[in-house]
Amino acid sequence: MANREMNGRGGQPVLSVDNLKTYFFTDEGTVKAVDGASFEVRAGKTVGIVGESGCGKSVTALSILRIVQSPGQIVEGEIVLRRADDEGKREEVDLVQLDTEGPEIRAIRGGEIALVFQEPMTSFSPHYTIGNQIVETIQLHQDVGKGEARNRTIELLRMVGIPRPERRIDEYPFELSGGLRQRVMIAMALSCNPKILIADEPTTALDVTTQAQILDLLREIQERTQMSVIIITHDMGVIAEMADDVIVMYLGRVVESGPVDEIFHQPRHPYTQALLRSIPSIFAEPRTKLPTIAGSIPHPHNRPSGCPFHPRCIEHMAGICDVHAPQLRPISHSQNASCFLYHEPEAVTP
Numbered sequence: 001m002a003n004r005e006m007n008g009r010g011g012q013p014v015l016s017v018d019n020l021k022t023y024f025f026t027d028e029g030t031v032k033a034v035d036g037a038s039f040e041v042r043a044g045k046t047v048g049i050v051g052e053s054g055c056g057k058s059v060t061a062l063s064i065l066r067i068v069q070s071p072g073q074i075v076e077g078e079i080v081l082r083r084a085d086d087e088g089k090r091e092e093v094d095l096v097q098l099d100t101e102g103p104e105i106r107a108i109r110g111g112e113i114a115l116v117f118q119e120p121m122t123s124f125s126p127h128y129t130i131g132n133q134i135v136e137t138i139q140l141h142q143d144v145g146k147g148e149a150r151n152r153t154i155e156l157l158r159m160v161g162i163p164r165p166e167r168r169i170d171e172y173p174f175e176l177s178g179g180l181r182q183r184v185m186i187a188m189a190l191s192c193n194p195k196i197l198i199a200d201e202p203t204t205a206l207d208v209t210t211q212a213q214i215l216d217l218l219r220e221i222q223e224r225t226q227m228s229v230i231i232i233t234h235d236m237g238v239i240a241e242m243a244d245d246v247i248v249m250y251l252g253r254v255v256e257s258g259p260v261d262e263i264f265h266q267p268r269h270p271y272t273q274a275l276l277r278s279i280p281s282i283f284a285e286p287r288t289k290l291p292t293i294a295g296s297i298p299h300p301h302n303r304p305s306g307c308p309f310h311p312r313c314i315e316h317m318a319g320i321c322d323v324h325a326p327q328l329r330p331i332s333h334s335q336n337a338s339c340f341l342y343h344e345p346e347a348v349t350p
Contacts (some may be wrong), residue, residue, distance in 0.1 A: 014228050015196055020077035022063045031274045031300040033059040035252035040330050046229040048243030051242040054297045056252040057232045061198045064102045111141045114189035119199040124173040131169035143194040156187040179210035198230045236279050240264060248272045253306040254328050258335030268337040270315045
């Protein structure tokens with residue numbers, strides 16, 4: 001399987017996503033938000049999931065935590081969490097097979113896998129202090145008293161750089177700036193020592209200075225705790241700074257994956273190449289137009305036949321790319337691409 005190639009560089013996978021398909025069944029038709037995504041997250045490493053808005057990045061994160069809202073549902077695939085049981089033995093749990101409201105998945109959410117949402121203001125209740133909300137999270141997953149949970153909350157706020165945490169703990173979300181709310185959201189995510197942290201657009205709507213501080217904070221915490229991180233973004237600069245491995249998604253599919261250095265220095269898929277060309281460069285000629293990707297992401301009810309990217313691809317081959325759907329296949333010992341530029345015609349799937 002293509003995504004297994006990523007492990008040749010060391011590090012045991014703690015999470016494996018295999019052929020994940022999450023569809024939304026609406027009156028207008030079926031939206032294939034995630035359509036066969038496969039990748040792995042290695043212990044203590046960061047996986048960056050990148051792509052334009054509407055490529056299925058956030059739905060992938062919601063699928064991992066089993067919090068996709070109706071009319072969406074996982075229709076196929078596996079999401080395997082690898083962990084140690086109470087006796088220290090290694091075990092594998094397929095999250096897809098768990099009851100979305102059952103005690104096991106509820107213990108995993110926030111306990112073993114935590115999520116930092118894109119917009120903290122919509123994630124916190126405006127009626128309770130930030131301290132109350134973090135204390136509640138701690139007590140939900142750990143057998144501790146309210147006093148101990150409050151002390152733990154103050155330490156978490158201090159760890160993520162909240163000034164005067166003893167006072168801030170009793171403030172409401174609207175009393176904090178966007179950067180401080182994002183730090184509080186990270187503190188809540190870390191409150192139960194998760195093995196995997198999913199950060200969904202953690203720097204969106206923040207100024208450049210605050211963005212850098214949040215990314216530095218995530219990197220520092222990861223080095224300290226050795227947790228795995230999945231960072232979801234459309235910003236290739238964030239991916240370059242944070243990721244060890246990169247997953248490039250387009251229209252619900254993984255079109256390229258590999259180590260961050262190979263993705264940036266030797267991108268193979270035309271979509272990845274186009275994303276990288278669109279990044280502003282300090283070495284570019286002044287007053288020159290920034291390259292853009294032609295066209296736009298197709299409407300979810302009007303998916304193109306064959307390769308989903310072929311209508312926008314400058315490399316597309318008539319009679320092949322518009323007819324057949326390429327599969328994610330190895331093109332080196334650690335890099336995979338879903339493109340007929342690297343696969344023989346007989347390997348195509350109608």
